[in-house]
Amino acid sequence: MSTNLESYVTEEMQIQHAEGVDESLKPKTEEGRTVGPISYMFMWIGDGVNLGNMTLGASLIVAGTAMLNIFQTFAAAAIAIAIISTFFALNDRLGYRTGIPYVVQLRMSFGIKGSVISSLLRGIPAIIWYGFQSWIGGTALNEIAKIITGGSFDNVVICFVVIQLVQIVLSLFGFHAIAWVETLASVVIMLALVYVFGILLTSHSDVIVEKWVHAEGSWGLPFFAFIMMFMGNYAAIFLSAADYSRELKSGISDKKRGFLYFSPILIAYGFVLTIGAMLASASGNSNPVKAFAIVVDNPYITVGVSVFIVIGAVAVNMVANIIPPTYVITLITKMKYKAAVTITGLLALGSFPWVLVQDSSAKGLGMFILIYSAFLGPIVSILLVEYYILRKQKVNVEDLYNEDGPFTGYNPCALLAMLIGAGAAFMKVELGWIIGVVVGGIAYILLTRFAFKDSKFKKGTIFEKIQ
Template structure:
């Protein structure tokens, strides 16, 4: 072990003795980081292949008319993926370097008490999506049960509860349960998507060409709106990048870690979006869960599709919707990881997901995404400005865990900048994420420099006197 590694592990041990937080929120020691680059790639591939992303691809087809053609769709997706990968690679550095989770990272910008507010902006949407994804999976599980029992069993709610209980059990094994779940899921996803792609090209090539490939499309608001919805949909994931990078083995350069995001996200997210657009073009149906059985038109394959959906739901929830709210619950209640994971799963059960995914609720759900992403845009820019500009990547980890240290209470600059960024985002809701990100970052820099003189949050920054 190098001198640097020994120093890091010594610091971790010291923090364990001063913090009141559960051990799962302590900095990760070098020995505790067991996720290899290969596992990390499988994790993001597994997360990328889900019905939500297919629906995003299908959204470019409205009432049988393409708002974006194939080139515009793929370019918009590529721009989104580049932005996502870049933000991931930037915001994961503190978690990777210091081994701390997102809820602890928030303390340097919002304060120990202020973190309660900002962490809920990540935790609540994650629980809602946990429930929505599980309801979709429960619907698919119910289809399997109907086929196996020849229709004698047909109860979506019971299937939903069963699937949720299974996910809660898996989540109890911690982050490392992701490795085998995502590895298995990634292999199944790849085989399934290639097969579906082949069917679409072979049997529906003409319809797809006429509806989507040769469409005029738009380079205006629909093009940029698609990018913003994509970013808004994943704003919660990359804002808590530290939750994932802290599990990754040490010794990787920034470029290599960036590749660990860009490659799997491009392969999985990009392919799934294309499949979604092709499905909608071929069938005129924008719900992939309904369109897939229509395209395959085979009972055995219909069961396989339902199984595919169930696995994608589990894979997506394990990465995006389990650990963030669990860590938030731990932060608020001081409970241990397993109890908090159970609470997160039970809260997802009572999030009324069956109401949120109805056709009549689609507009409201989309607005929900835009609203919380309007706040998460400023949060991510505040974190980046804090770490890279104000602190020049120098952070005293012990201070983050010291409840009587410089980060105690609220940081008014961070909270005010978040509100300013969110308010600016609502000027043009369709572009909420990027507007909030820019406005929030600028506001935080200016407030940190000119306002709240004597604030303890200036300690260690370029504005410390």
């Protein structure tokens, strides 16, 4: 792998001195990569053990009836995790080999100006998730404050703002702080969830068996829709896989990096989804924070669990919802990293997350995921087609940073393929992500081959000499 990195040394040296490019967007050098494999795994465990994923599990129980039983849930989860890990390992390769972030990777397919449009489709959902996770954390912090003050303090909005300010401060310290927070959070939260899992099994097993395990469920559209929702929940993250892999130490094979995604996602995501469904079955409430309070009827334990919920909300935001939109803001506004990361946090304050966490809206959260992932499926497909099929994994990184180079402007083929893929996805939104991937990828190949014959974006591709 060091050989691959060495091939970009000359380009990196030139890019490091490029004007108008913030340091955070320049390629990560080998010396600048400080995250090891273990920390990387813990980072993804920390990302997976969060209340958003738990709410997704809770959404399986609608009006006391399970849409999928336990066997169908696990089967759907296994299929989704396998697909997620594969896409992660494929899409992280360019960032890992060259050190470029996702917003620069987009220029390869969409062009320098076109990448702004596609990057917003990643950044906006991240900001909304940022606010959602912060609201969950604020709700848990409010539970702590109520118990400590004997009920004299009860203000979720103030707690939400406090959580948000803490996250903004932490994120100012960059990716190193993120990796540290994730390692600590993942260990603490998993221990807490094991405890809650034990309580659910010992005290609420009868109702869980009745409402979830023995439910009839469905192997039809609800089953496949949950797979799509499951993948859609990760679609934004593996789309911007370069933002994470560029921080990982060099010398790790493609297969090993795939394992670094599969294992933590399987452990964390599978466990959290299970507890979400169990909590909803046992309590009848789809808000995990309130469900915890019902199931764990002890103020001291509730405080402890709420602390872990707060940590979990911060942990997932630090990985999934802060860095990508920050890079988007830096790219569009030319702001420095610290200013952009602060703006990201302030935007999340105004994302109306309380709407998504209402008891009646767990299903709405799933629909939100399906809608935005309809656009993300075509984008990831276009990136993979570009890198693996059209360019055979050969990209001139310096050209991606050259405002007057071959990637200037918009690539109409990529933009049209994205819209075609998203349009097809909306025809059956429950299966939108996979439809968008297939249709978007095929459309991009055909458009690049047969349309816009004089397009400069064909340079360096297999269609360069075909008129």
